Amino acid sequence: MFLLKKILSALAVPPFSLILLALAGVLLSRRHPRSGRWLAGVALAAMLLMSIPTVSILLMQSLALPPPITTAQLRGVQAIVILGGGVDDDAPEYGTDTVGRATLQRLRYGAWLQKSSGLPILVSGGSPFGSRPEAEAMKETLEREFGAKVRWAEAHSRDTAENANLSAAMLWPAKITRIALVSHAWHLPRAVPLFERQGLEVVAAPTAYDTWPRSYAERILPSAEALHRSSTALREWIGIAVQRLRK
Known part of the structure; x- marks a missing residue:
């Protein structure tokens, strides 16, 4: 069950899920060019969006992070x-x-x-x-x-x-x-x-709070670190949702 949970998590959370979606779009385009290109484009656009530091930090902050201990x-x-x-x-x-x-x-x-x-x-x-x-x-x-x-x-x-x-x-x-x-x-x-x-x-x-970069350029230029941060936030939201359903 532990290994299955890890596999399902990897499949559900970007970037792997978005890569699979883009590949599905490429395959679909052979019979339905317009729909396939649209699907692949959405996947790539979502990956680009999640790679922007501002988006990734907002996703992290949506988790209702606790304040530092006093x-x-x-x-x-x-x-x-x-x-x-x-x-x-x-x-x-x-x-x-x-x-x-x-x-x-x-x-x-x-x-x-x-x-x-x-x-x-x-x-x-x-x-x-x-x-x-x-x-x-x-x-x-x-x-x-x-x-x-x-x-x-x-x-x-x-x-x-x-x-x-x-x-x-x-x-x-x-x-x-x-x-x-x-x-x-x-x-x-x-x-x-x-x-x-x-x-x-x-x-x-x-x-290890994810804080805002000081420069504007660092907030908007896509990066692998920001994509990882976005993926982590989405994985935590999935985990919270599953936890609440079990409760």
Whole structure:
């Protein structure tokens, strides 16, 4: 089911879905030239639109991103939970799997929160495709590179729902019921409810907001990064919709 979900997600979310739509338009144009060209044109126009930074940032902001955690909120929680965001497989410079860029951003912020609060940290991330468990790489990075102590490492989850379920199971024996949940700002609108369903009181601790470029040119010139941002936002909206239907 996990692999099927990943495949369906890849098929549904741009750019792959738009590429398939454009190819369908090319094939259709052999029998219906006008309709085929129109379909391919719509797909390419949509991909171009999603590659514009202004459009991608507006899509991100439509997710109702939570505000940064405050000092008062941080004082009211018992632990910091950091969610994994992917690994770099077989990184040659390290000689093993290591945390990816998204995970590193989350770890940096989690370490910063611990230094200002002294709260214990739980890292969560498994090994869905058989590589090194993400939580192990997260724990190693936090302790070696940031000097932050990790109390719990949940290394079996494959997605956000399992992050919530398995992390809660580790926290309950320690009587931890109130947490600060660290992840990307775009991820928390979907992640927070999943943790709350496990009976935890959750304060969002978002990081890595997508902010507006300073120059006008950077706001309007298409880029691969903007396309990736748009794709991420749409994937999160699909995930939120599915989550609400299940609820």
